[in-house]
Amino acid sequence: MTKQVTSRRGALKTGSAVATAVLAGMSMPDFVFPGQQPAEELVPFLNMPRTGPNRLDWETLDSWFTPQDQVFSVQHYGIPEFDTENHQVEVTGLVDRPGTLTLDQLRDLPKKDQLMTLECSGNGASKGFMNAIYNSRWTGTPLAPILRSCGIKPEAKEVVFFGVDRKEETLREGTNSELKIEVPFGRSMSVQDALNLDLLLSYERNGEPIESRNGAPVRLIVPGWYGIANVKWLRRIELRDGRYMGRYMGRDYVTVRGERHGNEVVFVESSVTKMRLKSMVARVTRQAARDGNVPTKAYGAVWSDGTEVKRVEVKVDDGSWREAALDKEPRSKYCWTFFSIDLGALQPGKHTVVSRAIDVKDRIQPSTEDEEIALKKTYWEANQQWVREIELEV
Amino acid sequence: MGKNRCAGVPKAIFLFADPPGLPRTHVFQGYVRLQNFFRHDLNAHKRRTGRSEPRCFSDVVIVVIARRLAVKLTCVLPVPDQSGQVMRRIFQRRVALFVAVALVTAGINAGQQPPSKSKRPPDVQNTATIEGVVIYKPDSERPWRYARHYVQDRNRGHLAETVVALVAPDWQEPGPPRRQTTSVIDQENFAFIPETTAIRAGDRVKFKNSDQAVHNVNSFAAGNEFNVNMPAGGEHVETFSGAGGIGDPVIIGCIYHSAMRAWVYVFAHPYYQVTKSDGRFRFKDVPSGKYMLEMIHPAGKLHWKKSLQIKAGEQLTFDVTVSPDNKVKSIRFRRSKGRKKPQHDREKTHD
Numbered sequence: 001m002t003k004q005v006t007s008r009r010g011a012l013k014t015g016s017a018v019a020t021a022v023l024a025g026m027s028m029p030d031f032v033f034p035g036q037q038p039a040e041e042l043v044p045f046l047n048m049p050r051t052g053p054n055r056l057d058w059e060t061l062d063s064w065f066t067p068q069d070q071v072f073s074v075q076h077y078g079i080p081e082f083d084t085e086n087h088q089v090e091v092t093g094l095v096d097r098p099g100t101l102t103l104d105q106l107r108d109l110p111k112k113d114q115l116m117t118l119e120c121s122g123n124g125a126s127k128g129f130m131n132a133i134y135n136s137r138w139t140g141t142p143l144a145p146i147l148r149s150c151g152i153k154p155e156a157k158e159v160v161f162f163g164v165d166r167k168e169e170t171l172r173e174g175t176n177s178e179l180k181i182e183v184p185f186g187r188s189m190s191v192q193d194a195l196n197l198d199l200l201l202s203y204e205r206n207g208e209p210i211e212s213r214n215g216a217p218v219r220l221i222v223p224g225w226y227g228i229a230n231v232k233w234l235r236r237i238e239l240r241d242g243r244y245m246g247r248y249m250g251r252d253y254v255t256v257r258g259e260r261h262g263n264e265v266v267f268v269e270s271s272v273t274k275m276r277l278k279s280m281v282a283r284v285t286r287q288a289a290r291d292g293n294v295p296t297k298a299y300g301a302v303w304s305d306g307t308e309v310k311r312v313e314v315k316v317d318d319g320s321w322r323e324a325a326l327d328k329e330p331r332s333k334y335c336w337t338f339f340s341i342d343l344g345a346l347q348p349g350k351h352t353v354v355s356r357a358i359d360v361k362d363r364i365q366p367s368t369e370d371e372e373i374a375l376k377k378t379y380w381e382a383n384q385q386w387v388r389e390i391e392l393e394v
Numbered sequence: 395m396g397k398n399r400c401a402g403v404p405k406a407i408f409l410f411a412d413p414p415g416l417p418r419t420h421v422f423q424g425y426v427r428l429q430n431f432f433r434h435d436l437n438a439h440k441r442r443t444g445r446s447e448p449r450c451f452s453d454v455v456i457v458v459i460a461r462r463l464a465v466k467l468t469c470v471l472p473v474p475d476q477s478g479q480v481m482r483r484i485f486q487r488r489v490a491l492f493v494a495v496a497l498v499t500a501g502i503n504a505g506q507q508p509p510s511k512s513k514r515p516p517d518v519q520n521t522a523t524i525e526g527v528v529i530y531k532p533d534s535e536r537p538w539r540y541a542r543h544y545v546q547d548r549n550r551g552h553l554a555e556t557v558v559a560l561v562a563p564d565w566q567e568p569g570p571p572r573r574q575t576t577s578v579i580d581q582e583n584f585a586f587i588p589e590t591t592a593i594r595a596g597d598r599v600k601f602k603n604s605d606q607a608v609h610n611v612n613s614f615a616a617g618n619e620f621n622v623n624m625p626a627g628g629e630h631v632e633t634f635s636g637a638g639g640i641g642d643p644v645i646i647g648c649i650y651h652s653a654m655r656a657w658v659y660v661f662a663h664p665y666y667q668v669t670k671s672d673g674r675f676r677f678k679d680v681p682s683g684k685y686m687l688e689m690i691h692p693a694g695k696l697h698w699k700k701s702l703q704i705k706a707g708e709q710l711t712f713d714v715t716v717s718p719d720n721k722v723k724s725i726r727f728r729r730s731k732g733r734k735k736p737q738h739d740r741e742k743t744h745d
Contacts, residue, residue, distance in 0.1 A: 047583050049653065049654070052652075052653035127584050128607070131653065
């Protein structure tokens with residue numbers, strides 16, 4: 001019977017007819033980016049895959065807080081099954097008064113909201129992984145007072161956060177000293193960071209209990225750090241006097257980047273921690289053509305590790321960088337900020353649109369050609385500029 | 395090809411390796427066809443029995459013997475003069491090739507005879523036609539943000555990439571002998587294209603990777619399990635044997651890019667279609683009887699069904715109108731016997 005084998009290239013070749021039909025049929029867009037006029041209609045990006053479930057759908061980005069059905073989740077040791085109602089968080093190691101906290105005890109402690117954009121450190125590494133980011137309100141209790149109340153011993157240097165999830169890891173694989181051992185998922189940071197980064201032991205997201213896949217019942221929230229640091233299903237907080245070198249600190253989620261020292265390029269390995277300055281064109285809209293050209297606007301989002309963003313610039317094709325308007329609200333230190341720019345009336349045909357962010361320290365979001373990205377040999381911390389391709393029809 | 399699943403194939407090639415009277419190129423083509431034939435056949439055989447030996451070993455012997463006979467037949471012709479000898483050699487080769495191809499084809503068709511003893515679809519003489527359009531009716535209170543991929547004409551709401559099928563409880567087998575077909579699913583721009591494919595049990599799907607990145611193609615559906623890495627430009631052909639019908643598609647993924655997904659619906663009968671942008675479907679030569687007309691949109695998780703009593707000579711038209719009211723929790727709602735929910739925990743590579 002009927003087989004439908006549709007080539008995306010083939011579809012794009014007939015793009016003009018299809019785009020015209022789509023635009024003619026769109027009486028009102030279902031999703032409107034803040035500030036978008038009803039007369040504006042979406043210009044689909046070329047050569048991009050459709051967004052799957054539980055991923056941010058950039059082209060219909062309409063909400064500063066991300067709806068739950070667009071929230072990504074990644075787990076390396078699977079989603080653990082355990083008694084979440086009677087779950088306890090243990091504080092142990094180099095403290096004077098180790099102890100455990102039940103969920104009720106956590107909820108009785110001072111409550112705090114943390115608004116935060118959480119991004120996977122691999123997000124943006126390829127067009128197949130562009131949607132692992134969401135913005136939400138986490139509610140819980142601050143960690144620093146808990147650590148202080150336990151009495152941090154002077155020799156404690158590192159705080160390790162272990163989840164309930166466990167898996168067998170293989171060390172020195174393929175050698176005579178190969179070792180297989182089951183370990184819990186763990187991430188760590190210095191005691192200083194743990195006390196100063198506004199860490200939260202969170203049990204709610206957007207006013208609802210956290211979903212299991214997002215780390216229920218308790219998740220560590222580390223504002224401004226990549227997703228991997230936000231340990232899900234938090235079980236144990238351990239203070240130690242040396243570096244913790246679990247897989248996701250010492251062997252995986254390690255960025256290898258070349259740095260120039262004179263004429264020499266030295267490759268340096270570093271653990272993925274703070275989020276890097278990044279912006280993205282989320283959608284391009286158009287209005288009806290005037291005098292043969294198409295009025296076009298671009299909308300997007302910019303985010304960082306909490307460092308203030310000075311401006312966002314947008315470039316069409318090989319034109320000059322032009323400053324976009326940053327939304328005055330909603331805004332929060334660790335959250336993305338939406339931006340928009342009128343690109344003017346563009347000629348029909350194919351165009352590229354790209355944005356870059358610049359922060360108050362004058363750091364500029366790099367392009368793929370810049371050495372910061374070109375000499376990066378791993379895909380984490382993928383904050384390169386992302387070039388969008390569009391096609392405009394009269 | 396991603397994996398060697400056919401330990402018995404070398405035996406078949408050995409038997410086939412002495413084909414007198416045929417040019418080497420034709421011999422090679424014969425190898426390929428036989429290999430494909432046996433790969434399919436052995437695949438099904440292995441799933442049923444757990445063993446790799448060819449089920450239709452005698453078919454190979456028949457083919458080889460028949461081809462030898464064909465050559466000998468041409469040899470009994472009167473010996474002509476020198477120029478005629480050249481003509482005879484050409485004639486001999488042509489006859490041998492014709493007979494060989496005919497027999498190989500016959501062998502393939504014979505190999506596709508269903509082993510099942512269950513009922514075939516009813517007599518096709520006593521038939522009707524069913525056609526219609528699938529329409530999506532949006533609800534602004536419950537927006538479907540991905541509708542833009544599937545509804546090109548918002549005014550009409552014609553819904554593309556739905557699977558529409560007739561379902562009858564006694565259809566358990568592929569029906570009359572037929573040629574095996576091959577659908578293509580490409581991996582392009584980090585997406586499976588098309589997302590939704592419908593085939594007959596025993597048909598093949600050729601997976602391609604047109605990206606420069608390494609992909610993977612896998613299914614953890616019992617009876618249709620495979621897991622193959624796809625380098626840039628790579629291909630993998632898979633035969634789908636188990637017919638899960640509209641309620642139990644084979645879900646295809648890429649282990650490296652978890653957002654990539656596709657659905658292969660495998661049917662035991664010919665009454666299924668995947669709608670294009672006009673939303674239309676049409677089944678002709680439908681035998682009279684009681685059926686369920688069902689529609690599923692796997693990406694939108696939309697499901698619709700209606701029971702039908704079809705009489706001979708009827709021409710029925712339906713507009714299948716769906717809305718968010720037709721949303722279902724899972725697109726896998728009717729598991730065929732022996733197919734279990736996959737328990738595999740797909741590895742993820744990012745966070």
